[in-house]
Amino acid sequence: MLYGKALRDRIASAGTTPLIGVHDMYSASLAARHYDGLFVSGFGFAASHYGLPDIGFIAWPDMVAFAERLRGAFPRHHLLVDIDDGYGDPELACHVVRRLERAGLSGVVLEDQKRPRRCGHADGKQVLPLDEYLEKLDQVLASRTDLLVVARTDATDEGDILIRAKALAATDADVVLVDGVRSVEAIRRIRGVVGGKPLLFNQIAGGKSPRLSLTELAALGVDVAVYSTPCLFAAHRAMEEAMTGLKSADGRLPAAEDGGSIGVGDATMMLTENLHRHSMR
Template sequence: MVYRTYGTALREAVNEPGTTPLIGVHDMHSAAVAVQHYDGLFLSGFGLAASHYGLPDIGYIAWPDVVAFAHRIRTAFPDVHLLVDIDDGYVDAHVACHVARQLEAAGASGVILEDQKRPRRCGHVDGKQILPLTEYLDKLHAVLDTRNDLLVVARTDATDQDEILRRAAALAATDADVVLVDGVRTTDAIREIRKVTGGKPLLFNQIKGGKSPRLSLTELGELGVNIAIYSTPCLFAAQDAMDRALRDLKAADGRLPAPEPGSTDVASCLELLSRSASPQRRLKAPDTRVPW
């Protein structure tokens, strides 16, 4: 059996040909569903703000909630990649470094650190403000110096194309493992970013209704993108399905529908959740070497 640390395992996947998909999850149930189909998860700030707080992704998240969620995911699913969104590092470099250490100890594969300043925004909405580049780089370098094996994604939320290219080049020149330009609007823009970042791996964030084009993994691979994160497919699907189910229940005067073949019922839900509870799925120590 081959053993690797989580950061190394994700780093190796990133450097393989093609584009590695990571699926955004917002709670343990969505994670349990996602691992039936993909071997990489993304702890989405958008999803956590919605599920844990019932609030938009504009800076309400407290870092202990992120660490606790990452720990629960890793304990239940020790054999998947886990990339964690840590927003701006929760303001200052000292906290950002502390969170990075906590997440690495909890078994996270990597983190994304952005260059926004408060009040922050989802990367695909208007009104984003960014830190001076030198200030962000100081915070990024501090996190890079803190991590042991953790993969670090350097993210810029710049919107002006010249500033995007300037920052992307600067981020690529650091020891960050991956560069993310969030909210990139065209495939031509991706090509320009690819040029200025050289051989540094690139991450592309896909969100339904967001500012970026909808692209397949094949198309992203042809553009030189190494990782694709899908921030909200589980969250949005759950909202649609819950709304539809409750409208149908109200229309039927509270009578539950008869189970349809292939639909979720108590038995199938318990079967899914029982897989997460299996002792074979649990780590003795999340920060030790793991089979891959």
């Protein structure tokens, strides 16, 4: 199966294609029951795998291993992976891309940040000179055969954003992403300079970008919507509440029907269904 082509075809269809951020296999199992497209964000992976912030700690073999497990578990889903800056020099970025393509991933996101890098919705981001990033991007594009590539800029100056977005749209990248877009009007300006190239919008709770529905995004000409952290933040909130409740109850577990959470039977049933579904693929 050509996973890159399948995602391109989906993006080219009407409306805005949603990709849901997952951070581990359990969150992926839940998200995959509701959506056919998954996204692995650097923010979520750094938090879940290392317990660290998204400032460049990810080692590429860890991300590749997780992506391989995802593809094995979800053979029919679109899988887009954030590879940050390619984890170093262009040669390493190309190696990672080739590994992910062999594993059957649908696509990758490659950013233009320089180290020390930051979450795309954090302050203090710095970007590479445009020509240096374009050289890395060209090498990555030349190293793939089918894999979809999202060219991402983390520029924050309005003029630089438009210059870079236009330059990225002129490459052979499949999709353009400007991360941390701050307004609807900014989306319109970016849409105007990228021409017919597909445009991706990244939403993260508490981030710098406006919260928009898929209908609103489609009206703005956005082709792909990535939801980076809904599973991670929901898990954070639920676990914090569970620990607070357990402590206040002197260690007595609430009944499942009282605690508002699933019980072991429900969780086991869901995981058993997933196992059966994957074994039948």
